[in-house]
């Protein structure tokens with residue numbers, strides 16, 4: 241019964257968002273998610289669906305809560321002292337905020353890539369990718385090697401590093417380090433990968449490589465990306481959500497979410513039009 245009600249509500253949201261057909265399965269559904277830093281409400285009542293094997297981008301001006309919302313999707317927000325979340329986030333059929341959900345296990349299925357490449361600096365390229373697998377107890381050398389190679393291939397880094405797997409990760413360029421971090425996230429075979437401005441510290445060529453990688457990855461993974469770059473959202477995402485704040489000091493809100501083509505060509509709200517045409521933000 242609850243399942244039926246949920247699917248009716250989802251259909252309504254989709255119609256509002258301009259989605260005429262449900263394109264794939266919903267992987268995550270956020271319902272009225274609010275998040276605080278101490279007493280400061282940073283995002284308010286965010287409701288949206290993340291679709292399987294699609295790229296969803298979040299755009300919006302600085303400070304409107306894009307990263308905060310992203311971090312609620314794998315319970316990283318709560319790692320900060322005083323931070324808390326209200327609302328529900330369904331991953332499959334389970335609310336990830338249920339008391340019996342292990343956040344560490346969740347983060348294996350909903351992985352994260354950060355703004356600045358953050359490889360483990362004392363580890364080799366191989367060990368960076370193998371680290372998460374070893375934590376799951378995998379010790380078999382042949383399987384480890386296979387998984388590391390596959391992950392590096394998926395992250396489009398294998399050809400560049402296959403002869404230097406024992407070198408320290410810090411010997412790589414910034415763009416290569418970011419693809420290494422993507423490979424590290426992929427190694428534990430997550431369902432969803434969250435990316436928080438993954439190219440903002442990179443040059444245009446490295447950025448393009450990561451964008452190409454994201455487009456290939458969506459065949460097997462669901463990707464959610466925060467980006468400041470509207471062209472990037474338009475190039476690589478299937479769905480785009482715009483976050484805005486009404487007035488300084490107000491919490492961020494999901495202002496409009498739609499298939500990317502629609503959001504950029506026929507937005508429903510005037511503020512969306514102003515933002516995407518560069519009139520503010």
Ligand SMILES: Nc1ncnc2c1ncn2[C@@H]1O[C@H](COP(=O)(O)OP(=O)(O)OP(=O)(O)O)[C@@H](O)[C@H]1O
Nearest residue numbers: 277280282300301302303304305306307308309320
């Ligand atoms: N660690 C923190 N402690 C207290 N407040 C925070 C913290 N991180 C973010 N905030 C506040 O929460 C609000 C949303 O920030 P958030 O970083 O999610 O926005 P954003 O849209 O991702 O911004 P940007 O595009 O600049 O990264 C802002 O007002 C910010 O100041």
